[in-house]
Amino acid sequence: MAAKRPKKTKTKRRFGAVRQYRSGYWTASYLDPAGERRRAPETFETKTAAEVWLSQVEADMTRGDWRDPDAGAVNFEEYATKWVAERGVGLLTRELYQRLLRLHLVPFLGNWDLDQLTPPRIREWRAHRLEATNAPTTVAKSYRLLKAILETAADDELIRRNPCRIRGAGKEVAPEREIATVEQVDALAEAIGIRWRLMVYLGAYGPMRPEEQAELRRKDVDLDAMTIRVRKAAPELNTGKRAEGPTKSEAGKRIVVLPEFLREDLRRHVAWYAEKGPEGLLFVGEKGAPFRRTTFGRQWAKARVKVGMPKSFRFYDLRHTGHTLSTRSGATLKDTMVRAGQSSEKAALIYQHSDHERQKEVAGGLDGMVRAARQKAVEQAAQESSGAQVVRDS
Numbered sequence: 001m002a003a004k005r006p007k008k009t010k011t012k013r014r015f016g017a018v019r020q021y022r023s024g025y026w027t028a029s030y031l032d033p034a035g036e037r038r039r040a041p042e043t044f045e046t047k048t049a050a051e052v053w054l055s056q057v058e059a060d061m062t063r064g065d066w067r068d069p070d071a072g073a074v075n076f077e078e079y080a081t082k083w084v085a086e087r088g089v090g091l092l093t094r095e096l097y098q099r100l101l102r103l104h105l106v107p108f109l110g111n112w113d114l115d116q117l118t119p120p121r122i123r124e125w126r127a128h129r130l131e132a133t134n135a136p137t138t139v140a141k142s143y144r145l146l147k148a149i150l151e152t153a154a155d156d157e158l159i160r161r162n163p164c165r166i167r168g169a170g171k172e173v174a175p176e177r178e179i180a181t182v183e184q185v186d187a188l189a190e191a192i193g194i195r196w197r198l199m200v201y202l203g204a205y206g207p208m209r210p211e212e213q214a215e216l217r218r219k220d221v222d223l224d225a226m227t228i229r230v231r232k233a234a235p236e237l238n239t240g241k242r243a244e245g246p247t248k249s250e251a252g253k254r255i256v257v258l259p260e261f262l263r264e265d266l267r268r269h270v271a272w273y274a275e276k277g278p279e280g281l282l283f284v285g286e287k288g289a290p291f292r293r294t295t296f297g298r299q300w301a302k303a304r305v306k307v308g309m310p311k312s313f314r315f316y317d318l319r320h321t322g323h324t325l326s327t328r329s330g331a332t333l334k335d336t337m338v339r340a341g342q343s344s345e346k347a348a349l350i351y352q353h354s355d356h357e358r359q360k361e362v363a364g365g366l367d368g369m370v371r372a373a374r375q376k377a378v379e380q381a382a383q384e385s386s387g388a389q390v391v392r393d394s
Contacts, residue, residue: 016054018047026050030057038069071158076117077101077110079158083149091243092211092235097145099238104129104142114153119163122146126169137172144170178313180204180321188318191303196296198262198269199283202228203315206256207322207339210315211235214291215244216282218274223267226258230341236293252341 016030025043028050032038044050060066084097108125109117129139147164154162180188185204189197202208208216208230215234222228231253234244247253258266275281275288283291300315326339 015058018050018054020047028054030054032068033061033066041069065160067157067160071115074114074153074158075110076112076114077106079114079153080105080110080149083152090235090245090248091237095237096141100138100142100145104133104138105146109146114150114158117150117159117163119165122163123166126166140170140172177317177320178310179324180309180313180318182325184307184309185318185321187307188303188309191306192299193303195273195286196283196299198265199291199296200318201262201265202258203318204322205259205262205325207319208256209233209248209252209319209341210293210296212247212252212341213283214242214293217278218270218276218280218282219278221266221270221274221282223263223270226260226263226266228256228258230254230256234290240292240294242290242292247341249341254339254341256339 016028018026018028020026021043025045026047026049027043028040029037040050040053044053057066080101084094084101087094087097089097108128109121112121126139126143129142130136133139143164143166147162147170150159150162150164153159185200189200192200199210199213202213203210206213206228208228211233212230214236215232216228216230220229220231230247232244233247233252234242237243270282273282273284275284281290285292285295297315304311304313323339326335
């Protein structure tokens with residue numbers, strides 16, 4: 001004989017309905033905006049608790065905040081992969097996103113649905129990655145990517161609210177980059193060899209990104225005006241592929257005015273090493289191949305050792321060096337932004353730091369200003385005193 005189904009007690013309400021099982025527990029249901037009946041995901045110990053839940057759903061509908069409870073049942077890995085593919089970012093940025101997903105996000109969060117990524121789960125994931133990798137910068141990048149993906153999911157109304165709520169978790173705290181002296185830049189240019197010395201100087205005094213230099217052409221150089229026009233960039237992906245395309249931002253398209261002391265180096269390089277014709281690349285290897293990061297990297301490492309620079313000093317730090325020297329020479333924030341090809345003040349401010357030597361210069365300037373003002377006050381007082389004495393004597 002078949003067992004009898006539990007008897008339910010139904011209570012009618014203005015919105016939704018509540019029912020009681022023979023077990024004593026209560027359930028609740030309602031009609032969604034499409035007319036489909038929705039049931040509470042759990043049972044309630046009391047009728048009041050079930051009615052409170054229904055009241056909250058009704059309030060969400062009234063405010064327009066109601067969300068399909070099944071909307072968040074979307075796999076994170078699938079959504080994140082699609083999110084990266086749909087971003088209009090450069091190849092290097094896409095490569096970074098894919099690497100962060102592959103190594104730090106998907107292995108730990110990929111099996112969850114979007115609505116299962118709760119704040120506690122996000123905190124647990126971040127703590128695990130910090131302990132396992134001891135790489136706070138990489139974890140910060142991963143967290144920023146995760147937060148951006150889930151922000152889009154919230155905009156798509158797949159989740160109610162972004163669960164990434166850890167204050168400061170996406171902030172990178174990098175150590176102050178080392179600044180080379182003029183003598184060290186010259187030494188590096190000499191040590192790396194005559195074919196690549198101009199690249200060192202353009203990195204420091206251009207100052208141009210290596211991927212921008214990799215795409216410079218003969219037609220971009222104006223020897224008379226001592227300018228170089230940056231039109232495109234050619235970053236090298238981890239696969240070794242040369243990815244010709246636009247600059248990092250629209251601000252990256254610019255005309256860089258070079259200091260006069262580089263005239264001879266620029267003229268000689270164009271004459272000796274640049275490919276022929278207006279479209280000829282400015283920097284090519286000994287066998288005529290386009291600039292490659294990997295090949296140049298070995299030359300750079302040897303030059304750095306020969307000069308005695310630390311391993312932590314990257315070629316990219318030449319750019320930091322050049323901008324710091326520019327600001328010391330009086331360049332404004334806007335000057336720095338234009339010269340660096342930066343689209344934001346925040347990025348340009350990286351080069352506006354003040355080291356100990358600069359602080360000594362500032363203190364020296366302040367000392368001179370105060371001394372001059374005091375001397376002027378003394379001289380003025382002396383003149384006034386002399387004038388008063390003349391009046392008394394007369």
